[in-house]
Amino acid sequence: NYAMGMACSYFEGYLVHVLPSDGARFFGFLENIRAYEDNQGVVFPVKKLFIVVTKSLYSPPALKDYNKSDRNDVARIEACSALSTIQKDVAGVKDRTYKNTAYKIYRPTGRPVCLSVEGGTPLATLFRVLRNRDLSEELEGLDREEVVKDFLTSLRKIIDKSPECRGKCELIYFDDTDRNLNLADVLLDRIRELE
Amino acid sequence: NYAMGMACSYFEGYLVHVLPSDGARFFGFLENIRAYEDNQGVVFPVKKLFIVVTKSLYSPPALKDYNKSDRNDVARIEACSALSTIQKDVAGVKDRTYKNTAYKIYRPTGRPVCLSVEGGTPLATLFRVLRNRDLSEELEGLDREEVVKDFLTSLRKIIDKSPECRGKCELIYFDDTDRNLNLADVLLDRIRELE
Numbered sequence: 532n533y534a535m536g537m538a539c540s541y542f543e544g545y546l547v548h549v550l551p552s553d554g555a556r557f558f559g560f561l562e563n564i565r566a567y568e569d570n571q572g573v574v575f576p577v578k579k580l581f582i583v584v585t586k587s588l589y590s591p592p593a594l595k596d597y598n599k600s601d602r603n604d605v606a607r608i609e610a611c612s613a614l615s616t617i618q619k620d621v622a623g624v625k626d627r628t629y630k631n632t633a634y635k636i637y638r639p640t641g642r643p644v645c646l647s648v649e650g651g652t653p654l655a656t657l658f659r660v661l662r663n664r665d666l667s668e669e670l671e672g673l674d675r676e677e678v679v680k681d682f683l684t685s686l687r688k689i690i691d692k693s694p695e696c697r698g699k700c701e702l703i704y705f706d707d708t709d710r711n712l713n714l715a716d717v718l719l720d721r722i723r724e725l726e
Numbered sequence: 727n728y729a730m731g732m733a734c735s736y737f738e739g740y741l742v743h744v745l746p747s748d749g750a751r752f753f754g755f756l757e758n759i760r761a762y763e764d765n766q767g768v769v770f771p772v773k774k775l776f777i778v779v780t781k782s783l784y785s786p787p788a789l790k791d792y793n794k795s796d797r798n799d800v801a802r803i804e805a806c807s808a809l810s811t812i813q814k815d816v817a818g819v820k821d822r823t824y825k826n827t828a829y830k831i832y833r834p835t836g837r838p839v840c841l842s843v844e845g846g847t848p849l850a851t852l853f854r855v856l857r858n859r860d861l862s863e864e865l866e867g868l869d870r871e872e873v874v875k876d877f878l879t880s881l882r883k884i885i886d887k888s889p890e891c892r893g894k895c896e897l898i899y900f901d902d903t904d905r906n907l908n909l910a911d912v913l914l915d916r917i918r919e920l921e
């Protein structure tokens with residue numbers, strides 16, 4: 532089934548590169564966060580990779596696109612810079628690069644909160660596939676809500692089974708069609724639960 | 727079906743980033759090759775992205791792993807360096823990097839031949855997925871030969887339908903289980919056909 536295939540390839544093609552230590556030059560996601568904290572003089576209250584999966588499947592290039600630009604009384608999220616980059620030879624591509632992004636959530640009151648967060652890339656690609664008329668006839672009958680649900684369920688199971696990756700990811704389902712929701716606040720709530 | 731899903735996501739999640747011009751900072755794969763030719767003083771007889779898909783699905787980190795190290799009377803392939811890198815904000819990852827690699831094929835007689843080539847990443851990832859016992863129960867019943875065949879067929883159709891990508895890729899099926907075959911020579915043969 533499509534969603535589970537996506538979860539498997541996201542895990543083996545990406546999460547295993549960015550989360551665990553590779554026993555050599557890359558010390559793992561946790562260490563990556565700590566090094567960033569030391570270099571930038573900031574604190575990440577939750578040292579996990581937040582992955583935001585949306586109802587529409589769409590993920591904007593920059594997460595700040597989710598901010599309520601017409602309001603300044605709610606939290607907003609801004610990209611800071613990349614955590615350190617992982618470079619590996621992968622399938623003939625010399626020094627293929629993998630990197631996570633550090634973000635800050637600015638609150639109306641209180642200090643900004645740092646975290647590493649990104650969209651669920653396989654679903655963002657599926658969004659583009661379904662929109663492409665030359666491609667999507669082949670994937671007809673794909674129910675978007677089913678796909679998101681199955682992707683999250685499969686991915687959670689896969690991550691929990693993996694000693695190198697378990698506990699290093701926080702999966703967030705975000706209904707981006709609901710204008711009353713603010714991603715920055717949804718993330719703050721999850722951080723509070725986990726702190 | 728799994729193979730077609732992989733071909734669709736490989737197209738929309740990767741080939742559309744590295745092959746066509748983005749109308750802004752990235753001038754497209756062809757231009758990328760020409761710039762490399764000018765900077766490095768070399769010639770690429772075929773200015774296409776060669777994608778090598780293998781019978782086993784496996785793609786080694788570096789293509790030189792395919793060379794016959796015990797023979798110096800046959801062609802061998804060595805990585806040179808990356809073509810220029812494409813950086814884009816994608817699904818919340820700031821400046822995600824995509825790059826292709828320039829390779830040289832050294833022949834027993836004659837000058838070396840330059841080309842841009844890499845393994846088929848979705849199949850390389852599937853290889854790791856099938857090998858992972860925690861994951862592959864879910865993908866049981868997947869016939870490797872079927873998957874490779876369907877992936878190639880779907881990908882060829884998809885690329886041919888795309889005005890931005892058609893004619894910019896050369897798909898190569900390589901039986902990596904046959905010790906009589908030498909990838910460097912298979913590539914040289916394809917280059918001769920296309921020149």
Ligand SMILES: Nc1nc(=O)c2ncn([C@@H]3O[C@@H]4COP(=O)(O)O[C@H]5[C@@H](O)[C@H](n6cnc7c(N)ncnc76)O[C@@H]5COP(=O)(O)O[C@@H]3[C@@H]4O)c2[nH]1
Nearest residue numbers: 540541544545629652653656735736739740824847848851
């Ligand atoms: N050769 C090559 N170079 C690349 O830079 C590249 N980027 C993607 N792909 C392949 O294209 C297809 C679509 O990509 P998508 O981003 O939707 O899924 C990707 C994406 O969700 C995630 N992923 C991989 N690399 C990164 C990355 N650098 N940053 C974020 N996510 C990533 O893990 C999935 C599987 O990746 P791969 O199994 O390496 O192959 C992919 C895939 O088959 C690439 N192939």
